[in-house]
């Protein structure tokens with residue numbers, strides 16, 4: 001298998017974590033990235049994904065994009081350990097929980113990144129947009145805290161795709177100044193549990209290593 005990523009992509013991270021959890025061998029092609037995004041996109045990526053985004057997974061003649069679709073594919077070809085629970089209702093809830101993590105990433109966290117990480121000069125930032133993003137992210141932390149008070153993981157008691165989908169936006173938001181608060185004790189304990197998984201620790205090392213080397 002071959003996976004196109006970039007080292008700061010939360011969606012690519014979700015797929016890398018899934019591959020590592022399942023012990024699947026893959027070649028990672030990490031695209032060069034700066035604060036404003038991917039610097040150059042190979043023709044193979046653009047041909048496989050009309051959206052021009054990472055992650056893209058190639059498995060023989062199967063070419064897939066969108067992290068949710070890719071993780072679900074991996075869960076079908078390599079069912080152990082499962083990243084989605086068994087049973088229609090539990091699976092649907094887990095998919096929704098995963099989508100909520102992606103939605104947070106693509107909405108409020110993307111806005112926060114656009115106004116902070118992408119604008120190193122604070123004078124150029126839109127304070128209102130930052131405030132609105134921070135409020136939406138804090139509300140999402142409150143909802144997740146309630147959920148994690150009732151279960152070990154985001155969608156039940158086992159680690160799965162929903163955990164990978166939530167861990168990255170929270171990490172990105174915290175790096176951009178909107179971390180969980182003291183009242184989010186279950187969330188904080190869950191972050192530690194998830195961070196200690198080898199799959200997640202490896203992805204965090206890739207992310208922090210790339211941040212340390214960023215030149216623009």
Ligand SMILES: N[C@@H](CCC(=O)N[C@@H](CS)C(=O)NCC(=O)O)C(=O)O
Pocket residue numbers: 008009010011012036037038052053054055065066067068102
């Ligand atoms: N819904 C997609 C979102 C993928 C996405 O937004 N990828 C970003 C990187 S995080 C990307 O490749 N953006 C294109 C660019 O930076 O030019 C997924 O889950 O895979």
